[in-house]
Amino acid sequence: MSQQNVVHPPLTGGKLVVGTIAVSLAVFMNVLDTSIANVSIPSISGDLGVSSDQGTWVITSFAVANAISVPLTGWLTQRFGQVRLFLGSIILFVLASWLCGLAPTLPFLLAARVLQGAVAGPMIPLSQTLLLASYPREKAPIALSMWSMTTLIAPVAGPILGGWISDNISWPWIFYVNIPVGFVAAIATFLIFRDRDSAIRRAPIDSVGLGLLVVWVGALQIMLDKGKDLDWFNSTTIVVLALVAVIAFAFFLVWELTAEHPVVDLSLFKLRNFSGGTIALSVGYGLYFGNLVLLPLWLQTVIGYTATDAGLVMAPVGLFAVLLSPITGKFLPRTDPRRIATAAFLVFALCFWMRSRYTTGVDTWSLTLPTLIQGIAMAGFFIPLVSITLSGLPGHRIPAASGLSNFVRIMCGGIGTSIFSTAWEHRSIVHHAQLVEQANSFNPIFANSTQQMQALGFSQAQTYGLFNSMATQQAAQLGVNDMFYISAGIFVALIGLIWITRPERSGGGDSAAAASAAH
Incomplete structure (x- = not known):
């Protein structure tokens, strides 16, 4: 693989098709694994002879490792090169998935899930970076909109597929399904991208910053995942985790802002477009993801739906998202991305307002209609906001900005899930x-x-x-109606954040850069 700082020409023909499929498969496998295990916890816990509370560490361990590794994407890219890092992530992810399926005990499974989460971190930002370099600038938004379909479908497909596998086969197969997908993605990536690597720069290791990052992110993620089970701040464990997270985060900020070679480039937040776009995207994602967890939970515990039926109610969200994403990509270079994002947030608000009027006798059509309409919002949510976030950034800063934006989004997703489940209980x-x-x-x-x-x-x-x-x-x-109503109001309020940004217009390039942070 070349280590020269060379701008590679766009791919054409069959290579372009295979390259797009390769990165999309890798991302689908990655995103699917963030949710596929959620509904299988009872099966895993019973088979390994542990309680359900202990079994939830299968989710927590992956989330903690993933959250820590995502913001390291920029630094790791400099050390190893984009293609080498992406290919290594796929191979190690497949290996970790195989080990998860083989796990004879819970500690073994947790170790494999930590490895899986850690190597998954750079995969999504780098997949977009590689995709952007493969297409001409003017076609980048369309390429990204097509690519984004995989990340729109995977979170919905995960629980359905995981539940079906656990009920009809056995839980190890929720991990084994990654092996053939990852195998194909790795071979295709090597064949298409092996001569298109980025330059390698041996930047010093910011060991202090890395250590502080591990401490505060780990403490915060465990606190969020275990808070509800331990009754939040009535638990000494949660109080200690919160103090550790706050103190380590304060030291982390000071260190990273003054270090010569920071492990995370926090100076990106000085840029209006990056700050406004990242916050709007992340808070919006936190609302979306919190409700994505809340809605099936409410359907199963209050309305009496089965896990599979609740998953099927969520499935229509992908219909309009898949149909309209290419249209969004086509029009994005010719319009202000803030207008598309504003329309998406208003549609989200409409959907949650419709849900806030549910009763215990809600019928299937009333459940399905807002979910169907939400697909329209999804098609105009990620791509325009990522376009705003990375507008005007030079190419060499894209991986770092992508990793940092993804990190904030992932953390907001975890925070949203914890807040919504707890607030619903309190209301x-x-x-x-x-x-x-x-x-x-x-x-x-x-x-x-x-x-x-x-x-x-x-x-x-x-x-x-x-x-x-x-x-x-x-x-x-x-209580759940309150959560839906509040979500609608926050989505309307977030529109103000969108309009404090000033995205640059340069054809498809900035929208293209966008990709690096979507999902």
Whole structure:
């Protein structure tokens, strides 16, 4: 592989097709693995003889390792080259997946998941960087919109595929499915990109910055994943993790802003487009991902859906996303990306407002319609915002900016999930307290209802128990409606962040650069 600082010409013909498929397969495999294990935790825990709480470390270990490695993409690219790093990530990911499937014990599985998460970090930013270099500048937005379909479909397909595999085959196969996909992606990547590597620069290792990054990200991620189970700040463990995260993060900021060769280039946040675009994208993603977890949970615990049926309700989101993404890519170079992103945020707000009006008797069409419409928002969400985020950046800063933007997005996804699940529980408790306040003899409606039920043969205890059960279900419904309504409001508020940016117009190039941070 060349180590000269050479600008490679775009790929053409069959090489371009194979190269696009190679990076898309790698990304699909990567994104799929972030969600495919979620519904398989009971199967994994039972087979390995551990509790479900211990089993959730299968998710946590991957998330922590992945969150730490993503912002290192820029530095690792300088050390190893884009193609070599991308190819190595695919091969090690396949190896880690094989080890996950073979795991005889939980510690072995967790070690394999840490490896899997660590090597997965640079894969998404680098896949986009390689793709951008393969297409002419004017075709970059279209290429990226086509590529983005894989990342739109994978999060929805993950739980459905994971549930089906666990129910019909066995849980190791949720990891084994990566082997043939990764094998094909690795061979195609080597054949197409082996002579298109970037220059290598032996930058010094920022060991202090790296150590602080590992400490604060690890502490924060574990705190987010375990907070709800441990009752948040009523737990000494959570308090200690929070203090460690805050202190290590403060030292990390000071060190990285003053280091000669920082492991993460925080100076990117001095740029208006990068800051505004990254924050809008990340907070919006946190809202989207938090609701992506909340919606199936509500369907299963309150409405009575099975895991598979809940997954199928989420599936239509991919329809308009896949159909409209190429159109977004086509029009992006000729229009202001802020307009497309604004329209996407308004559609997101509309979808969540529609969901905020659900009742416990919601029908399938009312569930499916907002999900279907949300696909329109998805098609105009990632690509324009990434275009804004990386607008005006020189090519050599793209991998670092891509890694940092992805890192913030991933962390916001984790924060969104924790906040939404906890806030839903708290709002449900508040609504339950308000509802049961009406259960007294001075309320004629309640008194009449209890008399009617007792006339039917129910005892007083059974009557009160039934009322409490109904109040609990209704409180959970009102609580989830609150979450949807708040989400709609925040999406509208985020539009202001979009318009503080000033994206540069240079044909497709900046939109192209965009890619480096999408998803």
